[in-house]
Structures are given as C-alpha cells and as structure tokens.
Amino acid sequence: MFIQNLVGGIQNVAAELGQAAIFLALFSTLWAIVSLWIGLRGRNPNFIKSGRNAVIATFLLISVATGALIFGFVTDDFSMMYVVEVSSPTQPLPYKITALWGKMSGSLLFWLWLVTVFGAIVVWQNRKATDNLSDYALISIAVVQLFFVVLVTGWIEGIYNPLARFPNGEVRVGKGMNALLQTPSMAFHPPTLYIGWISLTIPFAFAVAALLSGRIGSDWIHRSRRWMLFSWIVLTIGITLGGNWAYRELGWGGYWAWDPVENASFMPWLLGTAYLHSVMIQEKRNMLKLWNILLITLAFQFTILGTFITRSGIISSVHAFVESDIGWYFVGFIFFSTTGVIALMAYRWQRLKSANRLESLLSRESAFVLNNWLFVGLTLIILWGTLWPIISEAIQGEKAAVPEAFFNKVVIIPGLILLFLTGAGPIISWKKITPNNFQRMFISPLFAGMVGGAVAWLFLNFRAHAKAAVEISVEAAEVATPNSLTRVWDFITFSGQPMPIFSILCVFASVFVLVAIFSEFYRGAKLRAKRQTTSFLNGLGLLIQRNKRRYGGYIVHIGIVILYIGIMGSKGYSLLEEGTLKLGESMDVGDYQFTMKDSFLEEHDNFIRSGVEFEVRRNGGKPNTMRPARHYYHTTGQGEKDTIESAIRHNGVDDIYIALGPLPTKLANGGNMQIPTKIDKETEVSLQIYHNPLISVVWIGVAVMVIGGLVAIAERSTSTPQSQTV
Amino acid sequence: MTIVVMGKFQTLIHHLSGKRVIKRMRIVWEEEHMKQRRLKVFAASLILLSGFVILVLAMTKKESMRELTPVKLIANAETMDNQNVQLVGAISEESTQWNGDEFKLTFAVRELEDTETEHKGIKTVNVIYHKLKPDNFIDGGNVFVEGKYDAQQNLIVANKVTTKCASKYEEAESVKTTDGSS
Numbered sequence: 091m092f093i094q095n096l097v098g099g100i101q102n103v104a105a106e107l108g109q110a111a112i113f114l115a116l117f118s119t120l121w122a123i124v125s126l127w128i129g130l131r132g133r134n135p136n137f138i139k140s141g142r143n144a145v146i147a148t149f150l151l152i153s154v155a156t157g158a159l160i161f162g163f164v165t166d167d168f169s170m171m172y173v174v175e176v177s178s179p180t181q182p183l184p185y186k187i188t189a190l191w192g193k194m195s196g197s198l199l200f201w202l203w204l205v206t207v208f209g210a211i212v213v214w215q216n217r218k219a220t221d222n223l224s225d226y227a228l229i230s231i232a233v234v235q236l237f238f239v240v241l242v243t244g245w246i247e248g249i250y251n252p253l254a255r256f257p258n259g260e261v262r263v264g265k266g267m268n269a270l271l272q273t274p275s276m277a278f279h280p281p282t283l284y285i286g287w288i289s290l291t292i293p294f295a296f297a298v299a300a301l302l303s304g305r306i307g308s309d310w311i312h313r314s315r316r317w318m319l320f321s322w323i324v325l326t327i328g329i330t331l332g333g334n335w336a337y338r339e340l341g342w343g344g345y346w347a348w349d350p351v352e353n354a355s356f357m358p359w360l361l362g363t364a365y366l367h368s369v370m371i372q373e374k375r376n377m378l379k380l381w382n383i384l385l386i387t388l389a390f391q392f393t394i395l396g397t398f399i400t401r402s403g404i405i406s407s408v409h410a411f412v413e414s415d416i417g418w419y420f421v422g423f424i425f426f427s428t429t430g431v432i433a434l435m436a437y438r439w440q441r442l443k444s445a446n447r448l449e450s451l452l453s454r455e456s457a458f459v460l461n462n463w464l465f466v467g468l469t470l471i472i473l474w475g476t477l478w479p480i481i482s483e484a485i486q487g488e489k490a491a492v493p494e495a496f497f498n499k500v501v502i503i504p505g506l507i508l509l510f511l512t513g514a515g516p517i518i519s520w521k522k523i524t525p526n527n528f529q530r531m532f533i534s535p536l537f538a539g540m541v542g543g544a545v546a547w548l549f550l551n552f553r554a555h556a557k558a559a560v561e562i563s564v565e566a567a568e569v570a571t572p573n574s575l576t577r578v579w580d581f582i583t584f585s586g587q588p589m590p591i592f593s594i595l596c597v598f599a600s601v602f603v604l605v606a607i608f609s610e611f612y613r614g615a616k617l618r619a620k621r622q623t624t625s626f627l628n629g630l631g632l633l634i635q636r637n638k639r640r641y642g643g644y645i646v647h648i649g650i651v652i653l654y655i656g657i658m659g660s661k662g663y664s665l666l667e668e669g670t671l672k673l674g675e676s677m678d679v680g681d682y683q684f685t686m687k688d689s690f691l692e693e694h695d696n697f698i699r700s701g702v703e704f705e706v707r708r709n710g711g712k713p714n715t716m717r718p719a720r721h722y723y724h725t726t727g728q729g730e731k732d733t734i735e736s737a738i739r740h741n742g743v744d745d746i747y748i749a750l751g752p753l754p755t756k757l758a759n760g761g762n763m764q765i766p767t768k769i770d771k772e773t774e775v776s777l778q779i780y781h782n783p784l785i786s787v788v789w790i791g792v793a794v795m796v797i798g799g800l801v802a803i804a805e806r807s808t809s810t811p812q813s814q815t816v
Numbered sequence: 817m818t819i820v821v822m823g824k825f826q827t828l829i830h831h832l833s834g835k836r837v838i839k840r841m842r843i844v845w846e847e848e849h850m851k852q853r854r855l856k857v858f859a860a861s862l863i864l865l866s867g868f869v870i871l872v873l874a875m876t877k878k879e880s881m882r883e884l885t886p887v888k889l890i891a892n893a894e895t896m897d898n899q900n901v902q903l904v905g906a907i908s909e910e911s912t913q914w915n916g917d918e919f920k921l922t923f924a925v926r927e928l929e930d931t932e933t934e935h936k937g938i939k940t941v942n943v944i945y946h947k948l949k950p951d952n953f954i955d956g957g958n959v960f961v962e963g964k965y966d967a968q969q970n971l972i973v974a975n976k977v978t979t980k981c982a983s984k985y986e987e988a989e990s991v992k993t994t995d996g997s998s
Contacts, residue, residue, distance in 0.1 A: 340951060447850075451857060471872055478876065479883060489883040491902045493962055493976070496879040500872055668947070670916040733951045751948045752914050776916040778948050 101167040108158025108253040115151040115206075115239050118144045122232040126225055130303075138225050142213045145228055148235055149210040155242075156203045159196065159252055163189055169261045172196055172252045178266030180696055180724070188277040191284065194416070195242065195252035200281070202238035204288045209235065212292060216313075223309055226299030227292070234291050237423055241416075248416045273339060279331040283355055286325030287393040290358060292317040293365075294390035297383045301434035306379055306441045311369045316803055318366060318386075323799040325359045330792045341734030341749040343666065343780035345788070348497040353476045354396030357469050361389035364465035367515075371458050374520070380435065380442040381462070387431045391424050392469070398424070399476065450522035457515040464504045464511070471500050498661075506595050509654050512647045513603030516610055535605040542601030543594050550590050596658045600651045607644050614641075634801065642802025646795045653791030656743075659784025670776045673702075673769070679779045682746060683707045689769035690717070697721045699735070700753050700766035702775055706739065706746065714739060718748040718777070722755070722766050732764065743786040751776030881962065886925050886941045889965065897967035902960060904928075908940050909955045921945040921977075925959060941965075945974040952979040 122144035129137030162170045163177050163186040176192035191197040209231045216224035244251030256262070293314035300310035332355065333345035346352060365385040371378045398420040435442065448455050474481070475492050482490040517531040611630065618636075619629030634641040667679040676685040688703040701719025718737035732755075739746045754773055758765040769775060881900040889896060889903060903925055911924035924940035943961050953959070963974035 341948065342950065467868070474872065474876070478880065482880065490880045491883045492876060492879045493881065493900075493902075496875055499879075500875050668919045670919065734948070749948055751916065774916045776914070776919060776948065 097165055101162065101165055101169070104158040104161045105167065105170060105253050105255060108155040109251065111151040111154040111158070112239065112242055112251065112253070115148050115155070116236070116243065118148040118151060119232050119236040119239055122148065123229055123236065126229050126232070130222055130225055130229075138222065141225065141228065141232075145206075145209045145213050145232060148232070148239075149206040152199075152203045152206045152239075155253060156190070156199060159199065160187060160190060162253075163187060168263055169255045169259065171250060171254050171256055174256075174262045174264040176264065176266075178264040181264075181266050182695065184277065188281075191280050195249055197280070197284070198238060198249065199242050199252045201284060201288060202235065202242060204284060205231065205235050205238060205291055208289055208292055212295075221305075221309075223296070223299050223303060223305060223313060226302045227295040227310075227314075229302070230295035230298040231291060233427075234295075241419065246416065246419065273335065275331050275335040275338070279328060279335055282324055282328035282331055284328075286321050286323075286328045287355075287358060287396070289317060289321040289324065290362065290386075290390050290393055293321070293386050297386045298431060298434065301383065301431070301438050304438060304441065306438060308369075308373050308376075311372060311382065315369070318362065318369075319799055319803040322359070322362050322366060323796055323803065325355070325362065326792060326795055326799065329355050329359060330789070334789065337785075338736065338738065339733070341736050341778075343664065343736075343747050343749070343778070343782060345660075345785075348472075348475070348494045350399050350476050351396075353472050353497075354392075354399045357472055358389050358392040358396065360465050360469045360472075361385060361392055364462045364469075365389060367458050367465075368462050371455055375446050375455060377444040377446050377448075377455070378459075379444060383431070383435065383442070385462075385466075387428065388466075388469075391428060394420050394424050394427075452518070452523040454515065454518045454520045457511055457518050461508065461511050461515060464508050468501060468504050468508075471504075472497065475500070502592055505654075506592065506599060509596065509599040509603065509650070512650050513599070513606035516644060516647070517606045531606070531609075534609065535602045538605040539598045539600075539602030543598030546597035547594050550593060554590075590662070593658055593662060596654055600655055603647065603651050607647055610644060611641070638805035639802050642798045642800070642805070645798030645801055647798075649791050649793070649795030649798055651791070652787055652794055656784050656787030656789075656791050659743075660782050660788060663783050665781040667779050668777070669779070670774045672774055673771050677779070679746075680781045681709050682779075682781070683710065684716075684748075684779060686775065689773075690719075691766060691768050694721075697723045698766055700769070701735070701737075701750060702769060704737070704748065708741070716746070716748055718750045720750055720753055720766070722764060724763070732766075740786055743784050743790075745780070745782040745785045747780040747782060749778045749780075751778075885927055887927055887939050889941055890939065890970065893965075893967040893970070896965050899965055900963070901965045901972065902962050903941060903943075903965075903972060904960055905941075905958075907953065907955055907957050907959050911940070912949070912953070912955070914949065919946055921947070921949050925961060928958065942969070942971045943974050943977070944971065945977050947977070950977060950979050953977075954979075 122141045124141075125137045125144060126141030128134065129139075129141055159170075159172065161167070162173045164183070166173070166177070166179050168174050172193070172195050173189075176189040176196065177186050181189070189196070191200045209228065212224055212228060212231065240246070241249060242251060244254055296310040296314035296317075300306050329352075332352065336347075337343070337345040365382065368378050368382055368385060372382050398417045448459065450456065475497055478492050479489050482488065513535060514532075517535070519527040519531075611633070614633045615626055615630035617629070618624075618633045619626045622629065622632060624632070665680055667677070669677045671677060671686045673686055673689065676683055678684070683706070685705045686702050687705050690699075690701055690703065692699040699719050699721055701717055704716040704718070705713045706716050707713050716737040716739050719735045720732045721735050722732045734749050736747055736749045738748075753769060753775065754767045755764040756767050757763070881902050882896070883902045883904055884892070884896070886903065886905050889901060905925040906928050908924035908926040911922075913922045914920075915922070922942065922944050924942050926940045943963075945961075957979055960976075960978045961972055961974045962976040963972040965972050
C-alpha cells in the first residue's frame, strides 16, 4: 500500500513537472529567438551566449517532459489520457516505451524533443566557431521548436497536451497498442523516419542563416553537409523499414504501394538527394546558389507537408491518422516559413546570382542539373498524384484518386534516366565533354551495357516463350506452322508477348553504371598504388580513405543499381497462386511443391498463434519447413481480432511467401473474443503463395546505399572541395 | 565562308584600330553565340517539359477514378456503370463471407456514418474480391475498394481492397475530455 502510494505520488509529481517543463519551454524558445537576434544585430556576445543557453535549456525542459511521459508509461499511470490511449497493463515494456509515438499528441512531443536534441547538438558542435553562422541557424531552429511547443501545450483544439490527465482524478485502464504495431520493425520505423525528417531542419536552418547573415558562399553548405547526409541515411533506412514491415506483416507480398503516406516520406528523400548533388556544383563552380537554398527549403517544407497529409485526413490513406483541423496549422506553418525564405531571398537577390554559367550541355554540371530536374520532376509528379483527390475536387468538382498503376507508369522513364545518370555523372568531365573523355570513359561501359541488355533480352525472351509454350495447346500449335524466318522475327519481337522493354533498358543502364563506377575505382586505386608503391588493395583503401565523400557517393550509386535490379525483379516478375488445402494435400507454384503436413496452436503472452506447417521442395529436392500462421490477440486496442503472420523463406535472393486466410475459431470470454481452434483434417485452409524474385536484392541495395552514405559522412566538412584528385 | 570573311574583316580592323577593338568584337560575337545557344537549349527543354507534362496529364485522365461513397455511387449508377471507381466507406456489419473453394471474399460497403439504413440493403454496394481478407478487416471498419462497378448488380469486382492501417489514431470513443489542456 505504502509503495503504491509512493508510486502514485511520484506519478503526480512527474506529470506536473512535465507539464510545467512544457510551459517553461515556451519561454526558453522565445528567449532563444529574441536574445540571439539582439546579440547578432548588436554584436553583443552576452546575448548570443544567453540565446545558446536557452537552446540548451529548451532541450533539458523537453527532456524532462518526455521523461515524465515515459515514466507514466512504465509505471502504468492510467490517470494520464495519453497513456490510457496507447498503453495497457499487459503491454510488453518495450512497446510501452514505443507507445510514446503511438498517437498524435505523443508523437508531436517526440518530434519536439528531437528538434531540441538537434538544437543542442548544433550549439555543442559550434561552441568554438569563430563566426556566427550557427547562431543565425539557431534562430530558425528555435522558431521550429516554438511551433511544436505551442502544439503540445494543449491550447489548440483537437490535440491535447500529452501529459494531460483526466479531470477529477479519474482513472481508466488502457486498451493497449494496436496489435499490428507490436513488432520490432514497427517500433523502429516511425522514429527512424522522424529522425530523418526532423534532422532536415538543421540544413534548412543553415540555409536561412546564410540568407540572414548575408554569407551566401559555401560555408553554410559545409557546416550542414554532415547533417544532410545523416538525414539522408536515416530517411533511407526509415523508408525501407516501413516497406520491409509492410512486406512481412501485411500479407500482401509487396513492400511499396504509393500510398500517400509512403509518398510523403519519399518526397523529402528525393529532394534531399537532389540537394546532395546540387551543392557540389555550388562548391565546385559557384553556381546554383539560389537553387540550393530553394531545394533545402522545399525538402524541409515537404516534411511538414507530409505531416499535414497524414494528420489532416484530407486525403484518404491507409495511414491517415485523424480528420482534424491540426493539419491546417501545418499549412499555416509552411506558408509562414516559405514566405519568410522567399522574402529573404528577394532581400539577398544580388548575392545569390551565379558567378558562372553552364558552358556545355554535355558536361558534369549539366548532368547534375538534369539530375536535379529529374528529382524535382519526380517529386512534383508524386505530389500531383498524391494531391489529385484535392486537385480533382477543385477543378472538376468531384473527388477522384489515381491508383498505384499511375505512379508506376509515370515514374518509370525519369527513373531510368536517373539510373543512367548514376553512371554517366561521375565519368563525364567538368565544363565540357571532350572526344578524349568520351572515348576513355564511356566506350567500354556503354559496350558492356549493350551486351548486358542483349543478354537480358535473350533471357527474358526464352523465359516468355517457354511460358507461352506451356500455355498454348498442341492443337493451336499445329494450326500455324510459320517458316523459320517468321519464327526468328517472332522470337526477337516477343511476338504475342508484352515486350519487357523497361527491364531490358534497366539491365542496360545497370551494367553501364556498374562498369563506369568500378572502372573509376579501378583507375583511382591503380594510380594510388603506383604513386605510393603499394598493392592494388592498399591503393583502393587509400583512395577511399582520402576521398570518402566522393567514393562513398560512388558506393551509394552501386547500391542504387542493386536496388533497381531488385525492384525490377520483385515488381515485374512476382508470381501469385491461390489455393485451398486440407492437411496432407499439395499444390505447385512455379518450381516449388507445397505439402500441408501439420497444424499447430501456440499460446503466447498476449496472443495465440494458430497455423500450419508446410513441407516445401524445389523440383522435388530437399524438403524445407515453412510455418505460416495467424495471431489472435487478447487485448485489441482498435478492434481487429487477428493478423496474418506470413511465412517467408529466402531462397538465394528470391522469396517464397505464404499468407493464410481465415482459420477456424470459437467464441470465448462470454462471446467477446475469438479464440482459434486446432486445424483438423477436415478444415480447409485458404492460402496465397507468392514467389518474389530478387526481393532480397532490394534490401541488399539499400544496405549498400547506407554503407556508402556512412563512408561519405565520415569525411570532415573542413576539407576543401578542391582536394579531389584522380 | 563567313569565318574567312570575318577573319579578313578582323585583320582589317586590326590594321585600322589595334587589338583592343578585335577583342571587344570577339566578346560580342561569343556572347551572341552563347545567347543563341541558350535560347535553343531553353526551347528544347520547354518542348521536353511540356511533352512530359502532357504525358502526366494524359495518364492522370486515363487512370483517375472517382472516389465515391456507396450512396453517391448508387445515385450515379448510370454514369458510373462499367467505370473504375474507388469506393470509400465502412464494412457493413455481418456482411463478410469467405468462400474458400472459389477463393472469394464477399462483403458490402456502407456509408461511414450510417448504421440505420444499411440493413435495408439499399444503401450498400456489394464487393467481390478474389484475394485474402486483409488485416484489420472488421465489421464497421474503414475500407477502400478499387475496381469496376457493375450498376445492374450493384457490384464491384475489386482488384484492390485496403483497410485503414493500424496507425489510425485518436478515435473519439476511447477518451474524451472537457478541458483539452490539463
């Protein structure tokens, strides 16, 4: 009893303390803005110092508030409204903590906390800086913080303070987190995306700082380069975790469906990637200054827009959180900050003009510019498709939507050009391509690409014809006996088959890029080895070590190629078979034979697992076991009773994927709960079996991209951009 | 030919007024040349860009499907017959059936905020889906159905059925408070 009282008392103190901290943070962010501004304008170091301290204070205050909420979760403080909404006494501890970003109020607090962490890091990183660029950046960071502090105070209708408690000391027991969210990748996916999105604030803040201070040179880019890369790496991981989660948990065998929320996470990534490329032009050639500021501003605004899309409920999405007015605060924020940046740009117009111009269309600068056009173009197309429900309603007066197929179709051509540029960009010379450059760098990759494309063509041709031969009946084959010339022509043109032109182009471009990039590594490493009189491998190590940024980027490009190959295989050539089986029965999918051997029923902490055991053989070979199942949860926050738990078997880079349909259940707990019963010999089990070729290649590609990003981020920003050799 | 003439012209001027003039004229020529090229590049990009915009617009027109609720779909049955449509609504209570032999999921979709009229059967649209029931597929739950509408049978043969993802939050039913702030 005493301990209970003590815990209750601490809970009270913690919640009150947390709320007080949020209100104090309101003042500390305001003070940071005012004090930094006065200090910078009046060149008063005391005010600047005070402003920096205020940024640290905000971090500490919001940490206290976040800590208080986590304390509430851990100690099951069900007097707090938010805890009741997303947690339950039986929820496993890790999921109690991840409940922090389970719903809106909490995720806003989490978002705010991250901005304050990043703000504090910026203060610490620049503690010895001799200029005030980072102090200007802190002003923007504090403005963003202020916006989020206001959101979590609970003053705005529609969202309550995450630390708020029920009036009159009421206590309710929480229903718990949605069953679907209780998986490790779901625990990591949202925070990773958040970190990626929110860290974009820092390069944006530095861009604004450049405008505010008038130092439009490359300083702000150098200072925020590693932040941008960090953000890019984390976003890459976050987006992939989401796809991977969908693939493993949702039972539809895919990982990307162009859902508005997926698009919302993808668009800042595209813009960020464009920015990472275009800043190199500014550093090398002192061009595109205006464009870079515009790009990073857009990238940042798109993270806010993403929040608007997910939170406003204005677009029907599988992710849509709530149909509330909160989205409009985000629109207001976008409007306010964009107008501010544009006004500052107008103010600094003279300094934003480029010192140089493009000299030739066939140059690395142009390749970069084309790359940027494509990235921004892709972003706009995706935005168009995502906002089509709103646009169509405005233009035609009726709400309409575009399906997944729209995105797949419009994205493919720019996507393939971008893939080609991944190889062409790094090998084309600056200023203007010369015949010598073309001959030395382009001939062999192009030739290899063509050979690769031809091989792909032959392979896909044989595949298509082999499949057609099975499908066409003997009778039909006897009717037409074409001469050999027609037969060759039919073979070449995929007669009667859809021509997989995009696959062939994808293989062509991929081989081109790989040969181009690898020869860059080879040439560089050989030169290093010769210069330092060491082995080739040492030379390669030295090469990467001396120029991590450049070669890290090339590793990312290799990852991109791998990713494209994976997407081509898994999106273009996946196979789906449906069937209904009883125990002991078998079915075939492609080269695989599936026999349903046995069933099982397992009790877990908060769910029962019911499923079947398959014996899988490839072409009658060695048997393997797969155990697809469904989970039946005891505590179901939002009402769903069971989830598909697919069984996935990796076979090289291909996947076999089994999802189970409804299984027999009985009512229990006074008719409130569905409990699974054991599957017997009479039970018919419906199932979907997917064969997903090359899907593991997708994950491998992303992993290589992340490794490349990590290599690039290891380079310190202080190095002069001209230090590139080879 | 022009180059030869220009060359001669240059030599003439060279003799007349020294190197400075030539230099100036060369700059003028180069700028003229650059301007023309820039104009060409601009025109080419504009053509490419408009081509692409037209492509995207055409694709939008082709793929776009109206987003309707059951009541609106039934009201527009004639115009929507045999058209692709995105139906938005809730899964009508006790309408879901699974037929394992035919691998067929059948259910009805009702208006989101309507539980009274649905039992009369006039305000719901029937759906057939030849795939497994997705997760979160529960009576009264939000659902999106994509497919072709058959007005005569008031039926959509769906090629995609999506339920709202688990991250649908802030349901009013769970917690309500009079005072938002504390």
